[in-house]
Amino acid sequence: MIAAPADDEPLIRWDWLARNADDIGGMLADHVYLSVVPVVIGLVIALPVGLACARWRWIYPPVLAVTSLLYALPAIALFVVLIAFTGLSHTTVMIPLALYTLSVLVPGVVDGLRAVPDHVRQAAVAMGFGPLRRLVQVELPIAVPVVMAGLRVATVSNISLVSVGALIGIGGLGELFTDGFNRDFPTPIIAGVVLTILLAVAADGLLILVQRLLTPWSRQ
Amino acid sequence: MITFEGVSKRFPDGTVALDDVSLECATGEITVFVGTSGGGKTTALRTVNRMVEPTSGRVLIDGADVRDRPPAELRRGIGYVIQQAGLFPHRTIADNIATVPYLLGEGKKRARARARELMERVGLDPALAGRYPAQLSGGQQQRVGVARALAADPPIMLMDEPFSAVDPVVRGELQAEFLRLQAELHKTIVFVTHDIDEAIKMGDRIAVFRTGGKLVQFDTPKNLLAAPADDFVADFIGYDRGIRRLSFVPAAELELDDRAVLPENASVAEARATGADWVLLTDSGRRPLGWVAVSGLATDRSLQHMPRAPLGHTFNVRADSARAALDAAVLSPSGLAVGVDDDGVVVGVASPLDLTNAIGRESAR
DSSP states (O other), X not given: OOOOOOTTOXXXXXXXXXXXXXXXXXXXXXXXXXXXXXXXXXXHHHHHHHHHHHHSGGGHHHHHHHHHHHHHSOHHHHHHHHHHHHOSSHHHHHHHHHHXXXXXXXXXXXXXXXXXXXXXXXXXXXXXXXXXXHIIIIIHHHHHHHHHHHHHHHHHHHHHHGGGGGGGTXXXXXXXXXXXXXXXXXXXXXXXXXHHHHHHHHHHHHHHHHHHXXXXXXXX | OEEEEEEEEEOTTSOEEXXXXXXXXXXXXXXXXXXXXXXXXXXXXXXXXXXXXXXXXXXXXXXXXXXXXXXXXXXXXXXXXXXXXXXOTXXXXXXXXXXXXXXXXXXXXXXXXXXXXXXXHTXXXXXXXGSOGGGSOHHHHHHHHXXXXXXXXXXXXXXXXXXXXXXXXXXXXXXXXXXXXXXXXXOEEEEEESOHHHHHHHOSEEEEEETTTEXXXXXXXHHHHHSOSSHHXXXXXXXXXXXXXXXXXXXXXXXXXXXXEEETTOBXXXXXXXXXXXXXXXXXXXXXXXXXXXXXXXXXXXXXXXXXXXXXXXXXXXXXXXXXXXXXHHHSTTSOEEEEOTTSOEEEEEOHHXXXXXXXXHHHO
């Protein structure tokens, strides 16, 4: 239970924010790093796994079961287990986030590839595309909108989850929450919440922009 | 020429899709594969570009077994059009059309210039070149599909129900335009359809397949209508095949009667003298004006002032078939069809009985 701040304590102390701007900027950069790198790693792993699942359909149900199970694991439990192996490092926070990304993106890649209409695939075969060329030039580009939808979910949820890492001392903006709670001081908490939301909105907007550039054809 | 030599296809689940099919698709002609669903017509088409490998038998192109060439290379030399066009949604119209030239390593600039040229050829505005398929109507997409199949100028084209997904009006336009195009290009075409009307319209020769992948009859449209090989083919062609056969009797073969054709200033007496129930009035240039019923004429004045029934439509004795003539007769108030030449001048009229006689003569040959 958080004690109510003293009556004369304002909700936000702007002078505190100004004095600590450099530290907060550092935490923000850390937060971006901690949330974006796992998304990239997750995507790099999810692509071949998703392709394999689309190619050999029988492996998809077991793979889906494993990724769903990973998604259900509480982040804090994973951190505690991983500390034994990777210590109090960035890696400890990024591994669970990469796993969450993976569990969102593998179904995304599979659904994206399944969304390629059969007549389009047939036409590609009939015009003389080999399997690899068909995948790279026809199937993957058509799967992009569905994969991008997964990427947006993974990115935003990572940005929110990074803060949990503050419980083991590595949490980007999350450290503002622990600091605020420990000192019964609302300013860093509010700053942390506002910056996390702004970061999530900015990242999502950026991904929407990237998708528009990648798939001009999907706008009618 | 495409040759099927005892081609059979049995799928792993035991279904027989093709059962010992042998036929030849002549160079420069449209060979239509028609039949009920499950008749193996699409399977047969796909053996040509190795999308289906026969269980036994061979498919030859100009005497060479298709299996002697790697599939991808073989396919780049064979145009392919499918039902929903199969366009790539992520590529512009120009790039869709240029697909095979790109695969063959042609430069973007040249391939796109050729794509625009092809767009005009298939009746598309080249201004659409930068659009994406989803921005086009079904009929336009199908035209793009045809242009794409033509892009590398392949001698052979495989068309799998290419016009089935569009509405009947657009389908009719696409069929007519494609026939015009084919008259210039002389491709060797295999055309699959389940629609016997389309088969008769498009085909130089028609192969009828029945369930189980059996080829039941392989003949010209005219012979197919005149002499179906068995009850299956007769049923498939439909009850109105007699009327359809009229399409193959040129109107020029009809014997036209011009006794009941009179100038509009002729007298009632002259009309009675023809012995006909109706007379056709013409202007000074002998162009048709309308019909007058002789039995209703009481006074003996000029026919010019008598009540006239409208002309209905006429048929061209040089260009039309007996089917157009029959249509004109059925819709005419007098029950007679008016035949005109290219200048619209009346050659004579024909009754449905005259038309029937013409078919009789045709069958007797």
